[in-house]
Amino acid sequence: MSYKLNKLLSRIFFKLILLCLALTFINMISFKSMKFMAVIQPVFIALAVIWVSVPLAISAAILYPRACKHFKMKSWRLVVEIRRYYNLTPINRFILYVGSLALMFSFLSQFLFGGNSLFLTGFSFLVMSTSFAIDIYNRSIYIFKKIWSGLLGKTIVALLAALSFVITNYLARRWIYITTDLDPKFFSEFTNIVSIFFTPLSYLILVSLFSLVIVIPEFIGITLMSLLSPIKDNFLRNKFKRLANLSVRMRTGKRIEKLTSSELVLLNSRVLFFRVFSSPIFVCLIFYTFSWASSITGSFWYTTARLGLVNYYYxxxxxxxxxxxxxxxxxxxxxxxxxxxxxxxxxxxxxxx
Known part of the structure; x- marks a missing residue:
């Protein structure tokens, strides 16, 4: 049907184009009317455009169902990948719920009963930070698996390692200059040894910073979703029930009628806020740990580096x-x-x- 329609319309418009050319030729020989030329010219252009556009329009109409089907498949695959990326393991989910519950009891004890809940607060922060660390680890592994599968990913990882060495080498040279007041070129071997020794630590710090950066978009998005969640749920449930069911299917991979009672409880547990809140808790805990470790071991490493420099050159x-x-x-x-x-x-x- 489409082929016959395409052939019929193309033949009709092609004949009309030939008719315009014939009329134009007759006018140029016999009448030489400028008004006729002014009218026939846009008609000819319009017919030519329509003649070319008809097969394109019919082809687009034929490809539209296939394109929609392909788009839906790609969209669902993307949804599945995103769900896998943000999915929490059962252990991690349990740890997050325990930390969130401890935090709620801590607030209840502090604001309602006036008790000193420092231990409970610290415990909740530690547990939620552990949950976030596991979450970041799993997501980083997921990202690096995707990146490492291609040449560009391998190049990025290699450049990241090179950047770690450059940063460590710069810091080592800077420390030597501040300590000895001499040009670091006179201590090149020691600089290279220190750089190689601390490059894995620098690489780990860069990866950790990258892990924290990837949380920023979801931190903003999930926070907005959490704030608008009551309005969103009521609006979708009352006005667009099918859209609400689609949202549930995108988050869980199942239709809402196939969810068990336990899965429905987990779906409505409002744990998104605590998952987002665990990010700044983890960052604060990391900074506190680094400052605490630096205050304890900073002088040791400083003295050891000076001793190594003396034993190597002096x-x-x-x-x-x-x-x-x-x-x-x-x-x-x-x-x-x-x-x-x-x-x-x-x-x-x-x-x-």
Whole structure:
């Protein structure tokens, strides 16, 4: 039917185009009317456009059902991928619910009964942070699996590792300059050793920052969804029941009539807010942990790095390996002196003239 219609319309408009050409030719030979030319020209252009457009329009009409079907399939696949990406494992979901419940009891104890719920609050923060850490880990694994499957993903991961080494190398060179007041080029081997040693830590920090960045869009979106959830649910349930059922199917992968009572309870548990709230809790806990670890081990690493620098480059005068003063000759005429002050090594520079 479509083929016959296409052929019929194309033949009709093609004959009309030939008729316009014939009339134009007759007018140019016999009448030479400018008014006729002014009328026939737009008619000819319109017929030519319609003649070309008819097959395109019929083809678009033929392809429309296939395109819609393909679009629906792609959309549902995207929904499935998004659901897998945001899906919580049963263990992670249980941990999140326990932390949320502990947080609610903490608020209840503090605001209603005036009790000191510091332990319960800390416990809830720790549990919710653990849930968020597991969630971020699973999502990062999901993203990196998708990225690693292609050449571009492998390139991005390699560039991320290279960036980690560059950052670590820069920090090592900066520390050497501040500590010894010398150009880091005189300590290139030590700089490379420190850079290689701390590159995995730098890589881990960059990946952690990336993991926190991927939460920002959903933090905004889920917060808005949580705030508008009562209005949205009532509006959809009352006005657009089919759309509400579609929303449930997109979130769970099942029709609402096929959900069990337990699944319905989990669906209406309002846990989205706590899942979003666990993100800033996790960030605050990470910063607190880093500051606490830095206050405890910062001086140790600082002293150890100075000791390693002295043992690698500086030498004592005479035969005794134990000395509170050691020297390092660099750049031909200059000497750097390391003096042990009882707790750490201090560095001084003198000219050998």
């Amino acid at each position: 030498h004592a005068e005479g035969t005794s390996p134990i000395s509170k003063m050691r020297y390092y000759s660099y750049d031909g005429e200059k000497i750097s002196t390391a003096i042990f002050n009882g707790s750490r090594w201090e560095f001084f520079t003198f000219n050998n003239k």
